[in-house]
Amino acid sequence: MKFDSPATTNPIDQLNVVGKPLDRIDGPLKVSGRATYAYEWHDPAIKPAYGVIIHATIPKGRIRRMDASAASRAPGVLTVVTPESLPKLIGKLEKGKFNTATLMGGPEIDHYHQAIGLVVATSFEAARAAANLVTIEYEEKPGNFALDKLIDAAGLPKDGEPDSGVGDFEAAFAQAPVTLDQRYKTPDHSHAMMEPHATLAVWDADGLTVWTSNQMVAWGRSDLAKTLNLPEEKVHLMSPFVGGGFGGKLFLRADVVMAALGAKATGQPVKVALARPMLMNNTTHRPATLQRIRIGATREGKITAIGHESWSGDLPGGGPELAVQQTRLLYAGENRMTRTRLAVLDLPEGNAMRAPGEAPGLMALEIAIDEMAEKLGMDPIAFRILNDTQVDPEKPERPFSQRAFAEVFRIGAERFGWDKRQARPGQLRDGRFLIGHGVAAAFRNNMVTKSGARVRLGKDGIVTVETDMTDIGTGSYTILAQTAAEMMGLPIERVAVHLGDSRFPVSAGSGGQWGANNSTAGVYAACVKLREAVAKRLGINAADVSFANGEVRSGGRALSLTEAAKDGELVAEDSIEYGDLDKTHQQSTFGAHFIEVGVDAATAEVRIRRMLAVCAAGRILNPKTARSQVIGAMTMGAGAALMEELAVDTRRGFFVNHDLATYEVPVHADIPHQEVIFLDETDPMSSPMKAKGVGELGLCGVAAAIANAVYNATGVRVRDYPVTLDKLIDRLPDVA
């Protein structure tokens, strides 16, 4: 189905099932331990051996000698895969399209904890013990590990638009009566998802089957085939349940490749999970940024010049963090400039993490806006609304499809009690806490991408959805079931959903908050075809048919839907494909985050007291799962604001705090109160579902709202995340 003109009224608008806050249909499986996550795939026919990865312990250089003889002789060991054993085993390993560094290194080492081998044994414990018996001599090479030392050496990234501009930014900024010129820092972040990357690999006559934990089944499959030099049809990838990904599982990672190699070498199924202390350096992370923001405005607060520059680093061949991209779209202003620069760093590979670009970009921009409002003597909400735009500021002929930007702030301000905020910092106190309030905009684009599905109407009257879409904890199973139920006029109990299997039609996958809108639209398209097939089978006019309460109605007739399949299952498959509505219109989601913090007047510990998000994101397909997405994202924003930082040892070239004891993420006690309001809106430009994404919107701007609240509480402006007590304590008043 081609979606190339705005959606009109369609069966989804009935909202009998879609739009309802239904419980997750996969919930019972998850709470009873029956959901088959990758490492828990218990097929009685499969007797797996266990692989443990051997990791490089230098950041850059080469292996001079690797001695696995003791490991090979250790109890229970079946094989040791080493760089030397590769040619005989599989030939040369290629690099996946989506990978920057090879997933198995050696003899060259690209980064700390890069996989360089695998021990396979009859038990996990035996494999782990043997892995520690492998001795390696390295020839270490010097590397670059400090981004701030590479500002001048940073160059143009090879892809994308490193520079953008409209008007004459420099001149307008120089002439503006009120200006801000500040620098901001965001650190490297780890996805720190609950479920580590894990894979069970099995080879048979048909090729390779992997049960893994991956957000993008088709990308994972094609890159696995490429890496192993296999035809794609020889690779079967399954990822039915994913215990969190946040972008860390968008791509093929070492667990899959090493499990496949181990299974090949032993001739038996092999399971590999990445060990928690290896995740931070072995896999990808959100890259640190250094940012400079300049804003010029009239005394009345109209922005006349806005410039945003960002520097980040990555391994050779990698890409930048696109921290400036939202600045191109968020606020009005005739003279605009952005620059993105990329340095070569020898730290582990940087890549997408939840709201890549926006998250660190808005961490800086939305502090800058708060600072600018203060310089102008304006309320930060009023300043934002004054500089609202209904069109792409670089291309005024291109409107936003929907932009309830002012509205989310107005609604939020009223609900939050923003009028009670003290404009002057350091005025409110509650016991030992200095109280502050902060606000920031949330802004994330809606990306449309082809997504396919197959639907079956069985003889039992059950509709089954099959698509390679994944559910990474987001609620995909449930919203896809809601979509099919709505389209076919069934209660949700009569829909079954099967996901995450590369034999199913290729979907949008889970990433970039594009999953919900696109994958449900794909099911919509398939259901339109199934409705036609049903009408045809029942011999009724497809143009004049409605599906409700398990019945198919046309004219005065009402037939049971099950009737249509009584002589055999009906199957329909289709994809949603998009025209140019995303070119003619800027499709985005908007939100406002309101935060109250208490800062301990003595210790400077920052504790969040309440969080409110107001989101405008098109139709909300399931308010319950959507709310879970947003509160989870807000929690992640609290982590980014207050504690999360991969600590770089710039001498030794690695992330030091590589476990969950030292890389702190929020715990329950950090998040006492959260509220989420969704605007009741639909976006007919987005898809027949009229929905957009919320999973990343909920994160965008949160950290800045918290940093702004800390400023409001203390009068101390921290521009270097995370906002930890050591950055505040010297500047607080004496304890009294």
Add this chain to the structure above:
Amino acid sequence: MKPFTYERAKSPAEAASRAAAVNNARFIAGGTNLLDLMKLEIETPAHLIDVNGLGLDTIEPTEAGGLRIGALVRNTDLAADPRVRRDYAVLSRALLAGASGQLRNKATTAGNLLQRTRCPYFYDPAQPCNKRQPGSGCSAIGGFSRQLGVIGVSEACIATHPSDMAVAMRALDAAVETVKPDGQTRTIPIADFHRLPEDRPEIDTTLDHGEFITAVTLPPPVGGQQVYRKVRDRASYAFAIVSVAAIVQPDGTGRVALGGVAHKPWRVEKAEAELPRGAKATTAALLDGAKPTEENAFKLTLVERTLSAVLMDARG
């Protein structure tokens, strides 16, 4: 994890003698720290002596009017004991500031005292660490040291002791009762139990080889306002950046011990003479000779400010 042999001890004395007799043996009780370290092969015992069956899990009054806490009393039970809550509130508060409910249910009194450091370089077997591998060097000096020690540090090690409980025990003048492999018993004042790193950071305590902790005793209650204030980046389930255990009497005198600043719970008795003069004077005396790194120098200010707040709380 390397293969190991395992036995259940039948008496404290036997546990001690076996620990001395068997090569590379370690006691195991709650296992909340040891098992993690074994998985990472930071601890590689060849033999484990399980002491969980030894009793030692009661809290009894002493003749002197204090309490004797069995070595295997779980942290949860110790924190909840009505006598501890009433007479040694700083201890109960310190325990509840540590770890999580699940860990406190398993962790024992003696095991808590014997925790290893949480220095991130200690936890990465590929990095030089004098505590983990004597003579290999200290990666933390000049590295990521925000969390690490500021006083009593050495050229060889700047690790801290991670316990909250031990800080309160230090303020309470607790003592550690042990039995040695030859059956002799002794009592080690808590002040002498943990040691500074000096040039032997691999040695955390003054226990002899095989020596087994049977109990921790608390002297008779000293009254006063008892406060434990733990400062951390997140609200729960984090090791202290700094912590302050204080016992403040109505006349302004009292005791202070610090966590998160040194290789042992940090208390300087003569600094306590400054308490009536306030936090600034007390901190100056407490942290005299501090050698922070660039990354953790803020801890000196933090201690002073935290102590100020604690003294204000204590004095109402």
